Amino acid sequence: MSSSFLFPGLSRRTLLKAAGASATLAAAGLPTRLFAADPIKVAAVYTVPVEQQWVSRIHKAAMAAKERGDIEYVYSENTSNSDYERVMREYAEAGNKLILGEVFGVEDAARTVAADYPDVAFLMGSSFKPDDAVPNFSVFDNYIQDASYLSGIVAGAMSKSKTIGMVGGYPIPEVNRLMNAFMAGVKETAPDAKFQVAFIGSWFDPPKAKETAFAQIDGGADLLYAERFGVSDAAKEKGVLAIGNVIDTQADYPETVVASALWHFEPTLDKAIAEVKAGTFKAADYGVYSFMKEGGCSLAPLGTFEDKVPAEVKAMVAEKEKAIKDGSFTVEINDGEPKSS
Structure with missing residues (x-):
């Protein structure tokens, strides 16, 4: 196939010059790039x-x-x-x-x-x-422990029984670290809080998650950490509160979901796209791009609970968020399996 067919309007001489320039850059150790318009x-x-x-x-x-x-x-x-x-x-x-x-x-x-x-x-x-x-x-990995910690601060203040149920998929690092960060946040506003921790052995089994949540509510939990789909449904049916994970589901549960720790994958993916386009992609750990200071996670707006969360708790959240972003406070990354207490 001729070069004029591939690139109409460009002469063979122009294409050869461009190819030569790319070769010169490569020889100099500089990355060559795709045309900006090429997805x-x-x-x-x-x-x-x-x-x-x-x-x-x-x-x-x-x-x-x-x-x-x-x-x-x-x-x-x-x-x-x-x-x-x-x-x-x-x-x-x-x-x-x-x-x-x-x-x-x-x-x-x-x-x-x-x-x-x-x-x-x-x-x-x-x-x-x-x-x-x-x-x-x-x-x-979804290193959103920063946002999980902040959601825990809110949860500890909103629980009346100070007994919190937590339903996860599997006790693996990416789940454990979020649960542990959430529990640490709870302790900021409810030092004597108790936790019921359970794992359903599935990434997507809303009925099983729901039944597990029902059992925790029966055990005295008045607030649930919804790591899996199905938990917020149980909370809504029983009239207790829930904290969301990774996505914001408050629109679906306006009187149930108080706050959510959100994961933003955009910084991770955008970094990878830039590296691929530059020809510099290499084996690396992209986990850091999920950190709050990189824009990889955030606490969702309180929305329908904006006026229900105490002002002093919102002030504490704002103070901790600022400290996380400026590096003066670091949320512990604890990948160990959380236990009921």
């Missing part, structure tokens, strides 16, 4: 529906990048662990330059795929660290 092809492989909290934030960021014209975006949802490797390979073969996903159950297989496609960038949710042996495989 990169991005694919994502999800094991759950895109409506699920965690994945929905990745999907939202990808859709925003697509709407800006930075990327082309395709995705697969509800992909089983046994099928994950095949789908990854198909996307790599299809010419995608960046592949997103969550590989908590298929870590070894995913890294094997990445090794087989060294010209493709992989950015995957993972409990493990990057490995220089697979230089095109980067990891991320």
